[in-house]
Amino acid sequence: MAPIIEDDFVLTLSDNDEIPDDELEESEVEAAPKPSLKRKRADKAQSAVKKLKGEKEAGEEDEGILSDFEFDDGRAADLADFDGWDATGNGRDTISDIVNRRKGVQKPANGALTPLSDAEESDVDSEEDEEEEVDADEMSEPEADSDAEADVDDTINGHAETDEADAEDDDNEMESFAAPVAHPDDVASEAASDAGEDTAEREKQAAFFAPAEVDAVITNGGGSFSSMSLSRPIMRGLSELKFVSPTPIQRKAIPVALEGKDIVGGAVTGSGKTGAFIIPILERLLFRPKRVPTTRVAILMPTRELALQCLAVSKKLASHTDVTFGRAIGGLNSREQEKELKLRPDIVIATPGRFIDFMRNSPALQVDKIEILVLDEADRMLEEGFADELNEILDTIPKSRQTMLFSATMTSRVDDLVRVGMQRPVRLMVDAQKTSASGLTQEFVRLRPGRETSRLGYLMYLCSEVHRDRVIIFFRQKKDAHRVRVVFALCGLQAAELHGSMSQEQRINSMEAFRSGRASFLLATDLASRGLDIKGIETVINYEAPQSHEIYLHRVGRTARAGRKGISCTIAAEPDRKVVKAAVKAAKAQTGAQIRQRTVDPKDADAWQRRCDELEPDVEDVLQEEKEEKVLEQTERTIVKAENIEKYGDEIAARPKKTWFQSEKDKVASKAKGSVVLNGASAGDADGGKKRPKGKLSNKQKKRLQDTDDRKAGLEWKKTKTAQEKPKGKPASKAGAGGKPGGKPSGKPKGKPKGKR
Numbered sequence: 161m162a163p164i165i166e167d168d169f170v171l172t173l174s175d176n177d178e179i180p181d182d183e184l185e186e187s188e189v190e191a192a193p194k195p196s197l198k199r200k201r202a203d204k205a206q207s208a209v210k211k212l213k214g215e216k217e218a219g220e221e222d223e224g225i226l227s228d229f230e231f232d233d234g235r236a237a238d239l240a241d242f243d244g245w246d247a248t249g250n251g252r253d254t255i256s257d258i259v260n261r262r263k264g265v266q267k268p269a270n271g272a273l274t275p276l277s278d279a280e281e282s283d284v285d286s287e288e289d290e291e292e293e294v295d296a297d298e299m300s301e302p303e304a305d306s307d308a309e310a311d312v313d314d315t316i317n318g319h320a321e322t323d324e325a326d327a328e329d330d331d332n333e334m335e336s337f338a339a340p341v342a343h344p345d346d347v348a349s350e351a352a353s354d355a356g357e358d359t360a361e362r363e364k365q366a367a368f369f370a371p372a373e374v375d376a377v378i379t380n381g382g383g384s385f386s387s388m389s390l391s392r393p394i395m396r397g398l399s400e401l402k403f404v405s406p407t408p409i410q411r412k413a414i415p416v417a418l419e420g421k422d423i424v425g426g427a428v429t430g431s432g433k434t435g436a437f438i439i440p441i442l443e444r445l446l447f448r449p450k451r452v453p454t455t456r457v458a459i460l461m462p463t464r465e466l467a468l469q470c471l472a473v474s475k476k477l478a479s480h481t482d483v484t485f486g487r488a489i490g491g492l493n494s495r496e497q498e499k500e501l502k503l504r505p506d507i508v509i510a511t512p513g514r515f516i517d518f519m520r521n522s523p524a525l526q527v528d529k530i531e532i533l534v535l536d537e538a539d540r541m542l543e544e545g546f547a548d549e550l551n552e553i554l555d556t557i558p559k560s561r562q563t564m565l566f567s568a569t570m571t572s573r574v575d576d577l578v579r580v581g582m583q584r585p586v587r588l589m590v591d592a593q594k595t596s597a598s599g600l601t602q603e604f605v606r607l608r609p610g611r612e613t614s615r616l617g618y619l620m621y622l623c624s625e626v627h628r629d630r631v632i633i634f635f636r637q638k639k640d641a642h643r644v645r646v647v648f649a650l651c652g653l654q655a656a657e658l659h660g661s662m663s664q665e666q667r668i669n670s671m672e673a674f675r676s677g678r679a680s681f682l683l684a685t686d687l688a689s690r691g692l693d694i695k696g697i698e699t700v701i702n703y704e705a706p707q708s709h710e711i712y713l714h715r716v717g718r719t720a721r722a723g724r725k726g727i728s729c730t731i732a733a734e735p736d737r738k739v740v741k742a743a744v745k746a747a748k749a750q751t752g753a754q755i756r757q758r759t760v761d762p763k764d765a766d767a768w769q770r771r772c773d774e775l776e777p778d779v780e781d782v783l784q785e786e787k788e789e790k791v792l793e794q795t796e797r798t799i800v801k802a803e804n805i806e807k808y809g810d811e812i813a814a815r816p817k818k819t820w821f822q823s824e825k826d827k828v829a830s831k832a833k834g835s836v837v838l839n840g841a842s843a844g845d846a847d848g849g850k851k852r853p854k855g856k857l858s859n860k861q862k863k864r865l866q867d868t869d870d871r872k873a874g875l876e877w878k879k880t881k882t883a884q885e886k887p888k889g890k891p892a893s894k895a896g897a898g899g900k901p902g903g904k905p906s907g908k909p910k911g912k913p914k915g916k917r
């Protein structure tokens with residue numbers, strides 16, 4: 161019987177990033193407690209679970225009550241004094257522990273590669289040095305002129321892996337990634353960008369947005385903070401943060417926001433959008449009536465990390481004012497947060513799930529006097545998966561308020577903005593849409609058809625030879641990020657991971673490890689793609705391209721922030737074609753954007769891939785051990801819960817049952833939608849098809865699912881001429897977005913192999 165774990169009742173957006181896996185239940189069946197200590201703990205846990213289960217069976221209502229109760233398990237992360245990313249020290253790094261233990265005691269069986277001993281490491285180091293010289297030579301070749309047509313040709317098509325047979329496909333820019341059969345996603349997006357629709361949308365926008373007369377306000381605002389008539393305490397906060405002059409978006413937004421106008425603001429990543437809304441908010445709050453403490457401002461962010469970061473920056477800016485802050489952030493101790501909220505802080509910084517929970521279930525948060533609402537990363541908040549939560553909030557807080565929306569990929573679509581209830585908003589778009597930071601150099605490592613199986617080999621080569629420090633690596637799936645984390649650990653690379661399957665403490669500890677430099681690599685899902693501001697990130701690597709160009713821009717925007725330089729490096733194979741093409745097209749249209757092809761010798765990538773393949777048994781062992789530890793931890797937690805129930809049973813029973821605006825079914829559906837936005841249609845079946853739409857499917861849906869299956873099975877929906885001539889049934893790719901990193905090609909595709917369509 162699996163331990164019964166009552167999840168935190170409240171979902172936050174960050175919980176939505178991917179479909180949760182149910183590894184835990186499986187692992188419980190497989191796990192065989194080995195050492196006697198473990199057995200003892202497990203036995204104790206099991207009896208506690210039985211006991212707990214008995215109680216639940218006796219009274220159905222307990223289910224509601226349990227989720228309401230905060231157990232005193234000594235783990236609750238309370239970050240009341242959060243400043244930056246100070247860790248609480250509880251979220252253990254299990255993978256490092258296991259790998260270190262194994263390094264110390266175990267010789268791997270069946271000839272698998274041993275984790276590197278010191279001596280071996282130094283051998284490899286010298287090898288690496290040699291290779292690095294080669295690489296440096298390559299890189300010292302003159303870079304392509306980014307403005308010229310030649311840019312794309314030289315950088316992307318001018319790859320070193322010459323393949324005569326494919327040469328024809330390389331004729332015009334990114335078509336080298338695919339022959340002319342439409343990608344299903346392209347068809348959809350092309351249909352959406354119908355010219356007629358564009359004109360209609362432009363007309364709607366002209367009627368919806370405030371006229372450009374606000375330019376006068378902006379001009380009058382002048383070019384410095386002092387010309388914006390900001391109060392002394394705010395100016396002191398600014399100077400402590402070394403904000404000497406406003407960034408372009410701050411220059412535009414602050415005067416307009418001070419007038420109380422609604423704003424739709426867009427500016428490139430790392431350009432100071434947080435300051436653009438928080439500075440005018442603080443200034444306005446200095447003049448609030450102070451007799452009765454009142455919560456007047458709500459700032460909603462899509463992830464917990466972002467909310468904590470915004471809180472830290474806001475507190476610093478407000479350090480010479482009497483403005484107060486409260487949190488309604490998922491994953492953190494809600495009792496502490498309730499205590500703060502009861503004091504009616506001026507500003508509440510929140511993730512939507514926890515905000516709604518407090519709104520409905522706690523008198524601590526009062527929203528009826530909210531005067532300003534900010535949605536940071538607003539386009540994300542407006543996406544389908546989060547629409548229900550946002551609607552619930554918008555329906556509850558006062559309609560007569562100032563609303564400000566900001567994002568680097570801000571939408572101007574009127575229908576979306578009308579939903580938010582904006583009143584003649586002022587549109588402040590600093591940069592042309594879909595631009596990247598000016599200090600960013602975008603690299604692409606091209607994998608030819610059939611070489612997708614070495615994707616992990618390419619990544620390992622890049623991380624050990626080229627981009628070796630301050631690197632964030634993005635994965636579409638958390639299971640991939642986790643698995644590669646194990647490979648990194650086995651190869652002696654210092655890495656931390658960040659995704660939705662981790663506890664909040666683990667997430668914070670990972671961030672801290674990366675921020676402090678203890679970990680050179682952060683292996684993350686798109687949970688980390690938006691907003692995070694970590695100083696000194698040199699490189700962003702995309703293990704595979706994300707679902708959309710917008711997400712790509714946010715990911716690569718983790719580097720080259722606030723005028724600094726940075727590199728993004730995308731490993732691009734067939735399934736990544738659409739997004740890479742969009743990125744190259746956008747870069748071509750952007751003056752001064754730097755793009756280039758990075759050439760990796762296939763032999764180097766293959767050598768690393770072989771090494772990774774040989775490590776497979778070790779990876780499996782580590783993951784198995786981790787599963788067993790997880791089961792033990794969970795059962796221990798269940799014991800604590802059971803003990804708490806015994807201890808505080810009466811108090812628990814006396815509490816009112818929590819309410820939530822969605823049914824369980826709606827909640828799951830909403831989560832799945834969010835996942836699809838991030839990971840595409842395939843995310844819905846990331847767990848083996850369980851999340852697929854039920855009932856009769858339309859032909860279009862069937863085709864999409866078939867395409868998804870083919871893609872997962874490694875079959876191409878587009879083939880180059882050469883590939884088309886290869887025998888049918890032989891998969892060209894496996895370790896793409898859905899493939900197992902580091903896995904060996906199975907050679908046996910699921911579903912029917914497809915030739916030309």
Ligand SMILES: Nc1ncnc2c1ncn2[C@@H]1O[C@H](COP(=O)(O)OP(=O)(O)OP(=O)(O)O)[C@@H](O)[C@H]1O
Pocket residue numbers: 402403404405406407410427428429430431432433434435567568690691692693717721722
């Ligand atoms: N006026 C300023 N002068 C100097 N540095 C600034 C100024 N405003 C913001 N910064 C710095 O710029 C960096 C990026 O700011 P911020 O995180 O607000 O960017 P952003 O536009 O919200 O990015 P993203 O789109 O990724 O969320 C931060 O490190 C911040 O401290």
